[in-house]
Structures are given as C-alpha cells and as structure tokens.
Amino acid sequence: MNKRMIFMLFMSLLLTACSSQPSRENVEVAVASDWLVADNVEMRWTIKDGQTSETGRGTLIRLDIQRDDGKPIEEFDTIHEKLLHLIVISKDLSYFNHIHPEYKGNGVFETVNVFPAGGEYRLIADFKPTGGDFMTKMAWVKLGGEPATPVPIVPDANWVKTVEGNRVRLSIDRMGANEETTLTFSVTDEKTGQPATDLQPYLGAIGHVVILSEDGEQYVHVHAVKGQGTGPDAVFMTQFPKSGIYKIWGQFQKDNHVFTVAYVVNVP
Ligand SMILES: [Cu+2]
Known part of the structure; x- marks a missing residue:
C-alpha cells in the first residue's frame, strides 16, 4: 500500500468518524487524494559536466519532477x-x-x-505543483574536478558587511531554536553613509533570504514581511529548527542589480 492510499484510508476513517453526513464523505476524500504533498512527489537530479551556455562552459543540471507513480507533474504555480x-x-x-x-x-x-x-554541492529546489503544497527537494551532488580548499565556517563577530557599495547590518531579535525570529537587514550607502531608500522589489518581494545549517541538512524558508517599501530596512520572519551554526544569505536589488550579503551565525 503506498502512502497516498494510506492517507486516503486515514481520511475516510477520519471522515467516517467525524461526519454525520455520509453523502459528503466521498467528495472530500477525492480532493484529499489528489492533492500533492512532498511525500508523493519525487525529484530526479541529473548532472552532466562539459555543457556550454552563454556564461561559459558549465554543468547541466536537470530536474525531473514526478508523482510517486512515475507520471510527470506538468503544471506548476508561479511563486x-x-x-x-x-x-x-x-x-x-x-x-x-x-x-x-x-x-x-x-x-x-x-x-x-x-x-x-569540483567537489560536493547542495542543490535545493523550491516549487509548488498546481494542486499541491509548496515544497522543497534537496540533493547532494559530487562534481568531477579538483575541489577548492574548504573555507572554514566561522560565526561572524561583526554583523555589518559591505558588498558592492552597500553596507548591510543584520539584526536578529531572538537567537534560539524553534522560536519565531525576525531578521532585519538595514542597508546604507557605503560612500555617503545615508540609509538606502531605493531598494527595488526582487522577485516580488523586498528581498530574498536563504538559510542553511552548517551540515547542509536544515534548509530554512524565509518569508519577507508583506507590504515593505524601498528600504533602508528589509524584514523577514523565520525560525531556526535547532541549535547550531547557520549561514544566512540575503539578496537585494538596487539600480537593477542584485547583490548578495552573507552572515554566519551561531544559534544557541
Ligand atoms: Cu528564485
């Protein structure tokens, strides 16, 4: 019995137990069984070295997204x-x-x-099949070629970073595992010291933030707080799933150019 069948069975038992109107049960079960959750979606990753693109000679990354019965998933919602x-x-x-x-x-x-x-890389895909949950699939891939010398992952003592003329201060209201946490990035112009008020929406938000644990296992979704303007502050809500060292990448757009600022933090 596959997971979807177990889910359907569970739903019918649940609905039988809860519902006093048997005529509605089948309808609700049918909807539930069609809904795609991460467990009944499979991702196949293919990596092929030596491909050519506009940016140079690179590595082809191919993702095949299927249902667990092998049928391709054809439609995706835009996120x-x-x-x-x-x-x-x-x-x-x-x-x-x-x-x-x-x-x-x-x-x-x-x-x-x-x-x-060369060496090992973490690949993380975020998507939402039409008629399904928002989901994340991750894989480790190993590329041929000489790996680079690893850079030690050391928590930053200073949370002010300068990237491409932008000085960005990160503030975190609460450093603890499993707590609602607010990340605030404050951007100032490196030259003038003035707060930046010309951040542009990037992919439909004031910015994007990705968080990954030191071991690559905990990937954290971060959501921009809605209704933000053009800076100098960009505010995001998140939660660190457990204690440990994490890297946080913030991406913002100014003058039609995206810049990325990264921090290493230790969550007690
Ligand atoms: Cu994206």
Whole structure:
C-alpha cells in the first residue's frame, strides 16, 4: 500500500468518524487524494559536466519532477515570479547561487551552472505543483574536478558587511531554536553613509533570504514581511529548527542589480 492510499484510508476513517453526513464523505476524500504533498512527489537530479551556455562552459543540471507513480507533474504555480527556484551551495557554504532553471515541459527543468570547482554541492529546489503544497527537494551532488580548499565556517563577530557599495547590518531579535525570529537587514550607502531608500522589489518581494545549517541538512524558508517599501530596512520572519551554526544569505536589488550579503551565525 503506498502512502497516498494510506492517507486516503486515514481520511475516510477520519471522515467516517467525524461526519454525520455520509453523502459528503466521498467528495472530500477525492480532493484529499489528489492533492500533492512532498511525500508523493519525487525529484530526479541529473548532472552532466562539459555543457556550454552563454556564461561559459558549465554543468547541466536537470530536474525531473514526478508523482510517486512515475507520471510527470506538468503544471506548476508561479511563486515569487518563477516556476522553480534552485539554490546551489558548496559543501563549505562559501559558494552560493540562486537560479531559475528553464521549464522544458513534462516536469523537466534545466539550467547550466558554472561551478567554481569540483567537489560536493547542495542543490535545493523550491516549487509548488498546481494542486499541491509548496515544497522543497534537496540533493547532494559530487562534481568531477579538483575541489577548492574548504573555507572554514566561522560565526561572524561583526554583523555589518559591505558588498558592492552597500553596507548591510543584520539584526536578529531572538537567537534560539524553534522560536519565531525576525531578521532585519538595514542597508546604507557605503560612500555617503545615508540609509538606502531605493531598494527595488526582487522577485516580488523586498528581498530574498536563504538559510542553511552548517551540515547542509536544515534548509530554512524565509518569508519577507508583506507590504515593505524601498528600504533602508528589509524584514523577514523565520525560525531556526535547532541549535547550531547557520549561514544566512540575503539578496537585494538596487539600480537593477542584485547583490548578495552573507552572515554566519551561531544559534544557541
Ligand atoms: Cu528564485
């Protein structure tokens, strides 16, 4: 018996137990059995070195998204202006890329990425099948070629970073596992010291934030608080699932250019 059948059985038992109107039961069960959850969606990852793209010679990343019965999932809802978001992070968390593979139809997405070196990488895909939950699928892949010397993951003593002329201060209201936590990024102009008031929406939000634990196992969704303006503050809600060291990447857009600022934090 597969998971979906168990789920249906569970739902029918539940509905039989709860409902005094038997005529409605079947309708609700049918809806529940069709809804796609992460457990009945499978992702196959294919990596092929030596492909050519506009950006150079790179590695093809192909994602096949299917139901657990092998049927491709054909339709996806747009989230933050894209059908699928792919995050690529090196094992030592020093390399980060956020890309949007092209949808080829039939549940297949493809992109060519120029990796900085060989070795292990974490691939993380966020998407929402039409008629299903928002979901995340992750994989480790190992690329041929010489791996780079690992960069140690050390918590930052200073949470002010300067990237491409932008000085960004990160404030975290509460450092603890499993607590509602607010991250505030405050952006000022490096040269003038003036607060930046010209942040542009990036993928339909004031910015995007990705968080990954040191071991690559805990990927944290971060949601921009709605209705934010153009800076200097960008506010996000999140939760660290357990104690440990995490890296946080914030991505913001100014002058039609996206910049990425990263911090390593220790969650007690
Ligand atoms: Cu994206």
